[in-house]
Amino acid sequence: MPEDKIKKSLKYSVYDGTAFAVMDGATASFLTPFAIALGSSVSLIAALTYIPQLIGAIVQLFAAKIVEIAKNRKRILVTGSFIHALLWIPLLLIPYATPSQKYLLVVFVSLQNLVWQPMNPIGNSLLGDIVPKYERGRFFGVRNRVAGATSFIAGLLAGVILNYYSLRNPFFGFTILFSIAFVARLISTLFKSLLYNPPADLSHEEKFSIVDFVKRMDKTNYGHFVIFTTLFKFATNIAAPFFAVYMLKDLHFSYLQFTALIASELVASFIAMGIWGRLIDEKGTKLVLYISGILTPIIPLLWLFSGNFYYLIIIEAFSGVSWAGFNLSSSNFIFDAVRPENRIRCIAYFKFFESLSIFLGAAFGGFLINIFPPWIFISSIPIVFLVSGILRLAVSIIFLPALKEARLIELGLGHTFFKRYITIRPSEGFVYEVIGKYHQQDEQNQEKRQLKDEKRKTTPKKERELYNKKLLKYIDKNISQKKEQHDITDMHEIQHLTEEIEKGKVRK
Secondary structure, eight states, X not given: OOHHHHHHHHHHHHHHHHHHHHHHHHHGGGHHHHHHHTTOOHHHHHHHHHHHHHHHHHXXXXXXXXXXXXXXXXXXXXXXXXXXXXXXXXXXXXXXXXXXXXXXXXXXXHHHHHHHTTHHXXXXXXXXXXXXXXXXXXXXXXXXXXXXXXXXXHHHHXXXXXXHHTTTOHHHHHHHHHHHHHHHHHHHHHHHTTSOOOOOOOSSOOOOOHHHHHHHGGGSHHHHHHHHHHHHHHHHHTTGGGHHHIIIIISOOOHHHHHHHHHHHHHHHHHHHHHHHHHHHHHOHXXXXXXXXXXXXXXXXXXXXXXXXXXXXXXXXXXXXXHHHHHXXXXXXHHHHSOGGGHHHHHHHHHHHHHHHHHHHHHHHHHHHHHSOOTTSSSSHHHHHHHHHHHHHHHHHHHGGGOOOOSOOEEEOOOSSSOOEEEEETTTEEEEEOOOOOOHHHHHHHHHHHHHHHHHTOOHHHHHHHHHHHHHHHHHHHSOTTOXXXXXXXXXHHHHHHHHHHHTOSOO
Protein backbone atom coordinates (compact mmCIF):
# COMPACT_ATOMS: atom_id res chain seq x y z
CA MET A 1 0.00 0.00 0.00
CA PRO A 2 1.25 3.54 -0.74
CA GLU A 3 2.92 4.91 2.39
CA ASP A 4 1.79 8.53 1.90
CA LYS A 5 -1.86 7.46 1.58
CA ILE A 6 -1.56 5.33 4.70
CA LYS A 7 -0.14 8.24 6.72
CA LYS A 8 -2.90 10.57 5.54
CA SER A 9 -5.54 7.93 6.27
CA LEU A 10 -4.23 7.43 9.81
CA LYS A 11 -4.50 11.19 10.34
CA TYR A 12 -8.03 11.30 8.86
CA SER A 13 -8.98 8.32 11.02
CA VAL A 14 -7.97 10.26 14.13
CA TYR A 15 -10.03 13.26 12.94
CA ASP A 16 -12.97 10.96 12.22
CA GLY A 17 -12.67 9.42 15.68
CA THR A 18 -12.47 12.90 17.23
CA ALA A 19 -15.65 14.07 15.50
CA PHE A 20 -17.40 10.85 16.50
CA ALA A 21 -16.23 11.45 20.09
CA VAL A 22 -17.92 14.87 20.09
CA MET A 23 -21.19 13.21 19.09
CA ASP A 24 -20.72 10.34 21.53
CA GLY A 25 -19.62 12.55 24.43
CA ALA A 26 -22.57 14.88 23.98
CA THR A 27 -25.18 12.12 23.81
CA ALA A 28 -24.15 8.58 24.86
CA SER A 29 -24.29 9.19 28.60
CA PHE A 30 -27.31 11.49 28.33
CA LEU A 31 -29.84 9.30 26.53
CA THR A 32 -30.88 7.73 29.83
CA PRO A 33 -31.27 11.16 31.53
CA PHE A 34 -33.32 12.18 28.46
CA ALA A 35 -35.54 9.13 28.97
CA ILE A 36 -35.91 10.00 32.68
CA ALA A 37 -36.84 13.60 31.75
CA LEU A 38 -39.53 12.17 29.44
CA GLY A 39 -40.99 10.27 32.42
CA SER A 40 -39.87 6.78 31.35
CA SER A 41 -40.13 3.83 33.73
CA VAL A 42 -37.16 1.61 34.66
CA SER A 43 -38.52 -1.07 32.30
CA LEU A 44 -38.62 1.39 29.40
CA ILE A 45 -35.08 2.56 30.19
CA ALA A 46 -33.96 -1.08 30.09
CA ALA A 47 -35.76 -1.43 26.75
CA LEU A 48 -33.83 1.61 25.49
CA THR A 49 -30.72 -0.56 25.86
CA TYR A 50 -31.85 -4.02 24.88
CA ILE A 51 -34.24 -3.42 21.94
CA PRO A 52 -31.73 -1.39 19.86
CA GLN A 53 -29.07 -4.00 20.72
CA LEU A 54 -31.28 -6.85 19.52
CA ILE A 55 -31.89 -5.06 16.22
CA GLY A 56 -28.17 -4.32 15.96
CA ALA A 57 -27.34 -7.97 16.67
CA ILE A 58 -29.55 -9.20 13.83
CA VAL A 59 -28.28 -6.69 11.27
CA GLN A 60 -24.65 -7.54 12.12
CA LEU A 61 -25.11 -10.87 10.35
CA PHE A 62 -25.52 -9.08 7.01
CA ALA A 63 -22.32 -6.98 7.22
CA ALA A 64 -20.24 -9.38 5.11
CA LYS A 65 -23.06 -9.68 2.56
CA ILE A 66 -23.33 -5.90 2.32
CA VAL A 67 -19.61 -5.65 1.50
CA GLU A 68 -19.91 -8.52 -0.95
CA ILE A 69 -22.68 -6.68 -2.83
CA ALA A 70 -21.39 -3.10 -2.58
CA LYS A 71 -17.69 -4.09 -2.67
CA ASN A 72 -16.60 -0.56 -1.67
CA ARG A 73 -16.19 -0.42 2.11
CA LYS A 74 -15.61 3.34 2.25
CA ARG A 75 -18.83 4.06 0.33
CA ILE A 76 -20.79 1.93 2.82
CA LEU A 77 -19.22 3.75 5.78
CA VAL A 78 -19.82 7.21 4.34
CA THR A 79 -23.47 6.45 3.46
CA GLY A 80 -24.18 4.85 6.83
CA SER A 81 -22.51 7.69 8.72
CA PHE A 82 -24.56 10.29 6.83
CA ILE A 83 -27.86 8.49 7.57
CA HIS A 84 -26.81 8.13 11.21
CA ALA A 85 -26.30 11.91 11.35
CA LEU A 86 -29.77 12.59 9.92
CA LEU A 87 -31.41 10.37 12.55
CA TRP A 88 -30.44 12.84 15.30
CA ILE A 89 -33.01 15.30 13.91
CA PRO A 90 -36.17 13.32 14.85
CA LEU A 91 -34.63 12.60 18.27
CA LEU A 92 -34.28 16.28 19.08
CA LEU A 93 -37.92 16.83 18.01
CA ILE A 94 -39.35 14.11 20.31
CA PRO A 95 -40.21 16.40 23.28
CA TYR A 96 -42.34 18.53 20.97
CA ALA A 97 -44.12 15.57 19.32
CA THR A 98 -46.99 13.26 20.41
CA PRO A 99 -48.07 12.21 23.95
CA SER A 100 -46.34 8.84 23.38
CA GLN A 101 -43.06 10.68 22.82
CA LYS A 102 -41.03 8.55 25.25
CA TYR A 103 -41.65 5.41 23.17
CA LEU A 104 -40.39 7.19 20.05
CA LEU A 105 -37.01 7.43 21.76
CA VAL A 106 -36.67 3.63 21.64
CA VAL A 107 -37.80 3.64 17.97
CA PHE A 108 -35.27 6.20 16.74
CA VAL A 109 -32.36 4.84 18.81
CA SER A 110 -33.18 1.43 17.31
CA LEU A 111 -33.08 2.93 13.80
CA GLN A 112 -29.69 4.44 14.61
CA ASN A 113 -28.42 1.02 15.66
CA LEU A 114 -29.85 -0.48 12.49
CA VAL A 115 -27.60 1.84 10.47
CA TRP A 116 -24.62 2.10 12.80
CA GLN A 117 -24.04 -1.49 13.95
CA PRO A 118 -23.12 -3.00 10.52
CA MET A 119 -20.60 -0.18 10.13
CA ASN A 120 -18.57 -1.52 13.08
CA PRO A 121 -17.16 -4.68 11.48
CA ILE A 122 -16.78 -2.95 8.11
CA GLY A 123 -14.97 0.03 9.63
CA ASN A 124 -12.76 -2.23 11.77
CA SER A 125 -11.94 -4.29 8.69
CA LEU A 126 -10.90 -1.19 6.74
CA LEU A 127 -8.78 0.17 9.60
CA GLY A 128 -7.24 -3.26 10.12
CA ASP A 129 -5.99 -3.17 6.53
CA ILE A 130 -4.66 0.39 6.84
CA VAL A 131 -2.95 0.41 10.26
CA PRO A 132 0.45 -1.39 10.28
CA LYS A 133 0.14 -4.64 12.22
CA TYR A 134 2.68 -3.98 14.98
CA GLU A 135 1.69 -0.35 15.46
CA ARG A 136 -1.95 -1.12 16.25
CA GLY A 137 -1.66 -0.96 20.02
CA ARG A 138 0.17 2.38 19.90
CA PHE A 139 -2.01 3.86 17.14
CA PHE A 140 -5.32 2.90 18.73
CA GLY A 141 -3.98 3.99 22.09
CA VAL A 142 -3.21 7.47 20.70
CA ARG A 143 -6.46 7.60 18.70
CA ASN A 144 -8.50 6.58 21.71
CA ARG A 145 -6.69 9.08 23.93
CA VAL A 146 -7.52 11.92 21.54
CA ALA A 147 -11.10 10.67 21.27
CA GLY A 148 -11.27 10.28 25.04
CA ALA A 149 -10.09 13.84 25.64
CA THR A 150 -12.58 15.15 23.09
CA SER A 151 -15.39 13.05 24.54
CA PHE A 152 -14.51 14.38 28.00
CA ILE A 153 -14.75 18.01 26.89
CA ALA A 154 -17.97 17.35 24.95
CA GLY A 155 -19.49 15.51 27.91
CA LEU A 156 -18.48 18.27 30.31
CA LEU A 157 -20.04 20.95 28.11
CA ALA A 158 -23.15 18.79 27.70
CA GLY A 159 -23.54 18.54 31.47
CA VAL A 160 -23.11 22.29 31.87
CA ILE A 161 -25.73 22.94 29.17
CA LEU A 162 -28.23 20.53 30.75
CA ASN A 163 -27.61 21.91 34.21
CA TYR A 164 -28.12 25.48 32.97
CA TYR A 165 -31.44 24.67 31.29
CA SER A 166 -32.65 22.14 33.91
CA LEU A 167 -34.87 24.70 35.70
CA ARG A 168 -35.66 26.87 32.68
CA ASN A 169 -36.44 24.45 29.86
CA PRO A 170 -34.81 21.02 30.35
CA PHE A 171 -35.81 19.73 26.92
CA PHE A 172 -34.15 22.67 25.18
CA GLY A 173 -30.83 21.53 26.68
CA PHE A 174 -31.26 18.09 25.09
CA THR A 175 -32.20 19.76 21.78
CA ILE A 176 -28.84 21.56 21.81
CA LEU A 177 -26.98 18.30 22.54
CA PHE A 178 -28.64 16.38 19.71
CA SER A 179 -27.98 19.30 17.33
CA ILE A 180 -24.27 19.15 18.24
CA ALA A 181 -24.37 15.38 17.62
CA PHE A 182 -25.89 15.94 14.17
CA VAL A 183 -23.15 18.39 13.09
CA ALA A 184 -20.33 16.29 14.59
CA ARG A 185 -21.53 13.18 12.78
CA LEU A 186 -21.57 15.09 9.48
CA ILE A 187 -17.93 16.11 10.08
CA SER A 188 -17.11 12.47 10.88
CA THR A 189 -18.70 11.51 7.56
CA LEU A 190 -16.48 14.00 5.73
CA PHE A 191 -13.27 12.51 7.16
CA LYS A 192 -14.47 8.98 6.42
CA SER A 193 -14.77 10.01 2.77
CA LEU A 194 -11.04 10.94 2.75
CA LEU A 195 -9.76 7.54 3.99
CA TYR A 196 -7.65 5.37 1.72
CA ASN A 197 -9.82 2.52 0.52
CA PRO A 198 -7.83 -0.67 -0.18
CA PRO A 199 -10.07 -3.24 -1.87
CA ALA A 200 -11.47 -5.88 0.45
CA ASP A 201 -9.91 -9.29 -0.14
CA LEU A 202 -13.09 -11.22 -0.95
CA SER A 203 -11.48 -13.81 -3.23
CA HIS A 204 -9.72 -15.58 -0.33
CA GLU A 205 -12.51 -15.12 2.18
CA GLU A 206 -13.84 -18.28 3.80
CA LYS A 207 -17.62 -18.09 3.44
CA PHE A 208 -18.84 -19.82 6.56
CA SER A 209 -22.25 -19.34 8.16
CA ILE A 210 -22.94 -18.35 11.74
CA VAL A 211 -23.83 -22.00 12.41
CA ASP A 212 -20.39 -23.10 11.18
CA PHE A 213 -18.81 -20.39 13.31
CA VAL A 214 -20.62 -21.64 16.41
CA LYS A 215 -19.63 -25.26 15.71
CA ARG A 216 -15.94 -24.29 15.58
CA MET A 217 -16.11 -21.79 18.42
CA ASP A 218 -14.69 -24.08 21.12
CA LYS A 219 -11.84 -25.21 18.83
CA THR A 220 -10.23 -21.86 18.04
CA ASN A 221 -8.56 -19.12 20.03
CA TYR A 222 -10.85 -16.50 18.47
CA GLY A 223 -13.87 -18.65 19.35
CA HIS A 224 -12.75 -18.78 22.99
CA PHE A 225 -12.38 -15.00 22.92
CA VAL A 226 -15.93 -14.57 21.54
CA ILE A 227 -17.35 -16.89 24.24
CA PHE A 228 -15.53 -14.98 26.98
CA THR A 229 -16.52 -11.53 25.70
CA THR A 230 -20.15 -12.54 25.11
CA LEU A 231 -20.59 -13.85 28.65
CA PHE A 232 -18.65 -10.93 30.12
CA LYS A 233 -20.78 -8.35 28.29
CA PHE A 234 -23.93 -10.19 29.40
CA ALA A 235 -22.80 -9.93 33.03
CA THR A 236 -21.79 -6.28 32.55
CA ASN A 237 -25.09 -5.18 31.03
CA ILE A 238 -27.15 -6.65 33.82
CA ALA A 239 -26.12 -3.45 35.63
CA ALA A 240 -24.81 -1.03 32.96
CA PRO A 241 -28.12 0.61 31.91
CA PHE A 242 -29.05 1.42 35.51
CA PHE A 243 -26.07 3.39 36.83
CA ALA A 244 -27.54 6.64 35.45
CA VAL A 245 -30.97 5.80 36.90
CA TYR A 246 -29.37 5.10 40.29
CA MET A 247 -27.48 8.41 40.27
CA LEU A 248 -30.31 10.65 39.07
CA LYS A 249 -33.37 9.03 40.68
CA ASP A 250 -32.07 7.27 43.80
CA LEU A 251 -29.10 9.44 44.81
CA HIS A 252 -30.73 12.61 43.42
CA PHE A 253 -27.55 13.89 41.81
CA SER A 254 -27.79 17.03 39.69
CA TYR A 255 -26.83 16.99 36.00
CA LEU A 256 -23.58 18.70 36.98
CA GLN A 257 -22.70 15.96 39.51
CA PHE A 258 -23.69 13.31 37.00
CA THR A 259 -21.41 14.93 34.42
CA ALA A 260 -18.54 15.18 36.91
CA LEU A 261 -18.71 11.42 37.50
CA ILE A 262 -18.62 10.76 33.77
CA ALA A 263 -15.75 13.25 33.41
CA SER A 264 -13.64 11.49 36.05
CA GLU A 265 -14.03 8.22 34.16
CA LEU A 266 -13.09 9.83 30.84
CA VAL A 267 -10.02 11.60 32.27
CA ALA A 268 -8.75 8.40 33.83
CA SER A 269 -9.43 6.52 30.59
CA PHE A 270 -7.56 9.21 28.63
CA ILE A 271 -4.48 8.91 30.85
CA ALA A 272 -4.52 5.11 30.93
CA MET A 273 -5.10 4.53 27.21
CA GLY A 274 -1.56 5.37 26.11
CA ILE A 275 -0.05 3.23 28.88
CA TRP A 276 -2.24 0.26 27.96
CA GLY A 277 -1.37 0.76 24.26
CA ARG A 278 2.38 0.62 24.90
CA LEU A 279 1.97 -2.42 27.14
CA ILE A 280 0.02 -4.21 24.40
CA ASP A 281 2.74 -3.51 21.82
CA GLU A 282 5.46 -4.70 24.20
CA LYS A 283 3.80 -7.60 26.03
CA GLY A 284 0.81 -8.52 23.83
CA THR A 285 -2.96 -8.25 24.18
CA LYS A 286 -3.42 -11.27 26.45
CA LEU A 287 -1.70 -9.74 29.49
CA VAL A 288 -3.74 -6.52 29.32
CA LEU A 289 -6.96 -8.49 28.77
CA TYR A 290 -6.14 -10.59 31.85
CA ILE A 291 -5.45 -7.57 34.07
CA SER A 292 -8.47 -5.56 32.94
CA GLY A 293 -10.68 -8.67 32.95
CA ILE A 294 -10.03 -9.01 36.69
CA LEU A 295 -10.26 -5.28 37.49
CA THR A 296 -13.57 -4.47 35.78
CA PRO A 297 -15.69 -6.93 37.85
CA ILE A 298 -14.70 -5.01 40.99
CA ILE A 299 -16.35 -1.77 39.78
CA PRO A 300 -20.06 -2.56 40.47
CA LEU A 301 -19.13 -4.12 43.82
CA LEU A 302 -17.49 -0.86 44.93
CA TRP A 303 -20.76 1.00 44.28
CA LEU A 304 -22.37 -0.96 47.13
CA PHE A 305 -20.36 0.67 49.92
CA SER A 306 -21.38 4.30 49.59
CA GLY A 307 -23.42 6.78 47.60
CA ASN A 308 -21.12 9.63 48.53
CA PHE A 309 -20.39 11.82 45.52
CA TYR A 310 -16.64 12.16 46.16
CA TYR A 311 -16.24 8.44 46.82
CA LEU A 312 -17.96 7.66 43.51
CA ILE A 313 -15.63 10.10 41.70
CA ILE A 314 -12.71 7.84 42.71
CA ILE A 315 -14.62 4.68 41.74
CA GLU A 316 -15.44 6.12 38.31
CA ALA A 317 -11.77 7.03 37.78
CA PHE A 318 -10.87 3.41 38.57
CA SER A 319 -13.59 2.35 36.12
CA GLY A 320 -12.04 4.51 33.39
CA VAL A 321 -8.62 2.90 33.83
CA SER A 322 -10.03 -0.63 33.90
CA TRP A 323 -12.35 -0.28 30.90
CA ALA A 324 -9.67 1.52 28.86
CA GLY A 325 -7.48 -1.59 29.16
CA PHE A 326 -10.33 -4.00 28.47
CA ASN A 327 -11.69 -2.20 25.41
CA LEU A 328 -8.28 -1.54 23.86
CA SER A 329 -6.98 -5.08 24.41
CA SER A 330 -10.20 -6.74 23.20
CA SER A 331 -10.29 -4.66 19.99
CA ASN A 332 -6.62 -5.40 19.32
CA PHE A 333 -7.20 -9.09 20.03
CA ILE A 334 -9.74 -9.18 17.21
CA PHE A 335 -7.29 -7.62 14.74
CA ASP A 336 -4.51 -10.01 15.75
CA ALA A 337 -6.53 -13.21 15.88
CA VAL A 338 -8.37 -13.03 12.55
CA ARG A 339 -7.09 -13.25 8.98
CA PRO A 340 -7.62 -9.96 7.10
CA GLU A 341 -9.77 -11.62 4.42
CA ASN A 342 -12.09 -13.08 7.09
CA ARG A 343 -12.11 -10.00 9.30
CA ILE A 344 -15.48 -8.56 8.24
CA ARG A 345 -17.34 -11.84 8.71
CA CYS A 346 -15.61 -12.73 11.98
CA ILE A 347 -16.06 -9.28 13.49
CA ALA A 348 -19.70 -9.24 12.35
CA TYR A 349 -20.35 -12.57 14.09
CA PHE A 350 -18.53 -11.32 17.18
CA LYS A 351 -20.64 -8.15 17.20
CA PHE A 352 -23.77 -10.25 16.77
CA PHE A 353 -23.03 -12.21 19.92
CA GLU A 354 -21.90 -9.08 21.76
CA SER A 355 -25.11 -7.22 20.89
CA LEU A 356 -27.20 -10.27 21.76
CA SER A 357 -25.48 -10.49 25.14
CA ILE A 358 -26.16 -6.78 25.81
CA PHE A 359 -29.83 -7.35 24.91
CA LEU A 360 -30.13 -10.35 27.22
CA GLY A 361 -28.13 -8.71 30.03
CA ALA A 362 -30.18 -5.48 30.05
CA ALA A 363 -33.46 -7.40 29.85
CA PHE A 364 -32.37 -9.69 32.70
CA GLY A 365 -31.24 -6.69 34.78
CA GLY A 366 -34.60 -4.99 34.30
CA PHE A 367 -36.34 -8.21 35.35
CA LEU A 368 -34.22 -8.50 38.51
CA ILE A 369 -34.90 -4.88 39.51
CA ASN A 370 -38.65 -5.54 39.31
CA ILE A 371 -38.57 -8.73 41.41
CA PHE A 372 -35.92 -7.91 44.05
CA PRO A 373 -36.94 -5.94 47.17
CA PRO A 374 -34.64 -3.06 48.20
CA TRP A 375 -33.38 -4.92 51.31
CA ILE A 376 -30.69 -2.77 52.97
CA PHE A 377 -30.21 -0.48 49.96
CA ILE A 378 -32.03 2.63 48.71
CA SER A 379 -33.56 0.59 45.88
CA SER A 380 -33.15 -2.79 44.23
CA ILE A 381 -30.61 -1.42 41.72
CA PRO A 382 -27.53 -2.01 43.98
CA ILE A 383 -28.55 -5.70 44.23
CA VAL A 384 -28.28 -5.87 40.46
CA PHE A 385 -24.78 -4.29 40.76
CA LEU A 386 -23.84 -7.12 43.13
CA VAL A 387 -25.11 -9.82 40.76
CA SER A 388 -23.30 -8.20 37.83
CA GLY A 389 -19.97 -7.96 39.67
CA ILE A 390 -20.03 -11.58 40.86
CA LEU A 391 -20.92 -12.91 37.40
CA ARG A 392 -18.21 -10.78 35.69
CA LEU A 393 -15.58 -12.12 38.06
CA ALA A 394 -16.73 -15.73 37.57
CA VAL A 395 -16.58 -15.37 33.77
CA SER A 396 -13.05 -13.91 33.91
CA ILE A 397 -11.72 -16.60 36.25
CA ILE A 398 -13.23 -19.45 34.22
CA PHE A 399 -12.66 -18.31 30.62
CA LEU A 400 -9.59 -16.04 30.55
CA PRO A 401 -7.11 -18.92 31.08
CA ALA A 402 -8.36 -20.53 27.84
CA LEU A 403 -7.15 -17.57 25.73
CA LYS A 404 -3.78 -17.64 24.01
CA GLU A 405 -1.71 -14.69 22.88
CA ALA A 406 -2.83 -13.64 19.40
CA ARG A 407 0.04 -11.25 18.68
CA LEU A 408 3.49 -12.06 17.31
CA ILE A 409 5.56 -14.06 19.79
CA GLU A 410 9.30 -14.23 19.29
CA LEU A 411 11.05 -17.30 20.68
CA GLY A 412 14.79 -17.75 20.67
CA LEU A 413 15.09 -21.43 19.83
CA GLY A 414 18.73 -21.87 18.95
CA HIS A 415 22.19 -20.57 19.65
CA THR A 416 24.00 -20.49 16.34
CA PHE A 417 25.68 -17.49 14.75
CA PHE A 418 22.33 -16.08 13.60
CA LYS A 419 18.95 -15.57 15.20
CA ARG A 420 16.32 -18.28 14.77
CA TYR A 421 12.80 -17.23 15.63
CA ILE A 422 9.39 -18.71 15.15
CA THR A 423 6.51 -16.33 14.61
CA ILE A 424 3.26 -17.73 15.98
CA ARG A 425 0.25 -16.36 14.14
CA PRO A 426 -3.14 -17.74 15.12
CA SER A 427 -4.45 -17.55 11.58
CA GLU A 428 -1.33 -18.94 9.91
CA GLY A 429 0.28 -21.27 12.40
CA PHE A 430 4.08 -21.23 12.63
CA VAL A 431 6.00 -18.93 10.32
CA TYR A 432 9.78 -19.03 10.33
CA GLU A 433 11.27 -15.54 10.37
CA VAL A 434 14.52 -13.73 10.92
CA ILE A 435 13.96 -10.68 13.06
CA GLY A 436 16.25 -7.78 12.25
CA LYS A 437 15.80 -5.71 15.40
CA TYR A 438 16.89 -6.94 18.84
CA HIS A 439 17.13 -5.51 22.31
CA GLN A 440 20.65 -5.15 23.67
CA GLN A 441 19.94 -7.48 26.58
CA ASP A 442 18.81 -10.20 24.14
CA GLU A 443 22.06 -9.78 22.20
CA GLN A 444 24.13 -10.14 25.39
CA ASN A 445 22.23 -13.22 26.48
CA GLN A 446 22.69 -14.73 23.03
CA GLU A 447 26.43 -14.09 23.14
CA LYS A 448 26.69 -15.71 26.59
CA ARG A 449 24.89 -18.82 25.36
CA GLN A 450 27.11 -18.90 22.32
CA LEU A 451 30.32 -18.75 24.44
CA LYS A 452 29.02 -21.57 26.64
CA ASP A 453 28.38 -23.72 23.59
CA GLU A 454 31.88 -23.09 22.27
CA LYS A 455 33.33 -24.18 25.62
CA ARG A 456 31.32 -27.36 25.50
CA LYS A 457 32.58 -27.94 21.94
CA THR A 458 29.12 -28.74 20.69
CA THR A 459 29.31 -30.22 17.20
CA PRO A 460 27.08 -28.76 14.43
CA LYS A 461 25.29 -32.10 14.14
CA LYS A 462 24.55 -32.22 17.85
CA GLU A 463 23.42 -28.61 17.80
CA ARG A 464 20.97 -29.28 14.98
CA GLU A 465 19.56 -32.28 16.81
CA LEU A 466 19.04 -30.24 19.98
CA TYR A 467 17.44 -27.43 18.00
CA ASN A 468 15.12 -29.79 16.12
CA LYS A 469 14.06 -31.56 19.30
CA LYS A 470 13.34 -28.28 21.02
CA LEU A 471 11.31 -26.98 18.09
CA LEU A 472 9.30 -30.18 17.67
CA LYS A 473 8.64 -30.30 21.42
CA TYR A 474 7.32 -26.74 21.31
CA ILE A 475 5.10 -27.41 18.29
CA ASP A 476 3.71 -30.57 19.87
CA LYS A 477 2.98 -28.77 23.13
CA ASN A 478 1.39 -25.58 21.83
CA ILE A 479 -0.36 -26.27 18.55
CA SER A 480 -3.59 -28.24 18.11
CA GLN A 481 -3.38 -31.41 16.04
CA LYS A 482 -6.17 -30.10 13.82
CA LYS A 483 -4.16 -27.00 12.91
CA GLU A 484 -1.97 -28.45 10.20
CA GLN A 485 -1.61 -25.64 7.69
CA HIS A 486 1.56 -23.75 8.55
CA ASP A 487 3.89 -21.77 6.30
CA ILE A 488 6.72 -24.17 7.12
CA THR A 489 6.12 -27.57 8.65
CA ASP A 490 9.02 -29.56 7.27
CA MET A 491 12.18 -29.63 9.41
CA HIS A 492 14.31 -30.13 6.28
CA GLU A 493 12.83 -26.97 4.81
CA ILE A 494 13.59 -25.07 8.02
CA GLN A 495 17.15 -26.37 8.04
CA HIS A 496 17.56 -25.43 4.37
CA LEU A 497 16.42 -21.89 5.12
CA THR A 498 18.82 -21.56 8.06
CA GLU A 499 21.67 -22.64 5.80
CA GLU A 500 20.65 -20.05 3.23
CA ILE A 501 20.67 -17.37 5.94
CA GLU A 502 24.16 -18.39 7.01
CA LYS A 503 25.33 -18.07 3.41
CA GLY A 504 23.81 -14.58 3.21
CA LYS A 505 21.26 -15.44 0.52
CA VAL A 506 18.34 -14.46 2.70
CA ARG A 507 18.53 -10.89 3.94
CA LYS A 508 17.44 -9.81 7.37
